[in-house]
Amino acid sequence: MPTEETQTRTGEAPRRPRIRLDQPLTPRRKLIPDYDPEAFGRMSERIARFLGTGRFIVWMTVIIIAWVAWNVAAPDALRFDTYPFIFLTLMLSLQASYAAPLILLAQNRQDDRDRVNLEQDRKQNERSIADTEYLSREVAALRIGLGEVATRDWIRSELQDLLKELEEQQRSVAKGEVFPGDGDRGRDVDDR
Template sequence: MAPDRDPRERTPAGATATPRPRTRLDQPLPRRRRLLPEWDPEAFGRFSERIARFLGTGRFLVWMTAVVAVWVVWNVAAPRDLRFDQYPFIFLTLILSLQASYAAPLILLAQNRQDDRDRVNLEQDRKQNERSIADTEYLTREIAALRVGLGEVATRDWIRSELQDLVKELEERHGDGRVVFPAEHARGRDVDDR
């Protein structure tokens, strides 16, 4: 071991690589340089949806028809030295093909994003329906339990009718005119019965 090194800085036996410096977790990493520019996929998706919506409007069809008509009229009726696309209109065909080659993927991207939104909305609706069904089943069980419980409760009218039936039965048994229920004491109700 060399005398100029601190003994606490020993490397384990057999270690040949230098240890990596520890990165601090409480600090953000430094930005790395990228060769390609960074872009936000969500912003690009919103932009492509706007373009796809515009491509599907009548305004776009009117503007495109007007541009093609002006193009054709210009290249047919203008003086020969001012024409930039002769009769088979090769350049116009190229421009329209380029427009179509960009329009199709943009429309597909917009449709995919709409499908994703629809899928999320459908899942949320399904979960909401499940919660509503569970709540309805719970309330149905509670109402059924209350009905069963109320069926066992003696109401005032039921008790009154039962007592009246008992009185009639007692009067029928003792039909000789005897008083079934003796009058209360002269001073009022029995205080001891309270």
């Protein structure tokens, strides 16, 4: 295997070091710090939930009234935002610029949860429909099977018919008309 020196002397391009697939790569430095998207999403939902309450509106109103009152009634040396209240406008714009994406993020997370719940409900409905169809087929099979099963009344009527037939045979034998072994042949004694 040629070394780096022989590669440069012969004009070959230096080979890249062989990458080992059985060892993990060393992590690269990132310009943006890592964050947990799930934790950030939960925090944004809490903020969005708070921004949608009456408590937020009351606190925001109190802060704005206090801000305006301080900057109107305080001595000139202590005022930090004079009449056009440009700093107050900047703060409200900053708050709105952060609130809107946080609210959208919370809504997206809620949409994702709703989509998952809808998918689970759809799968549950499919299973319920499949179970209902299976049970319907089983009930139909049982009905068909029960149509072929002898009921108590049918057996009773068959036994009564058989009993009547036996009684008739006994009467015939007693009169001497039929031999006991002949059964339904109906031969008289004289025919023998």
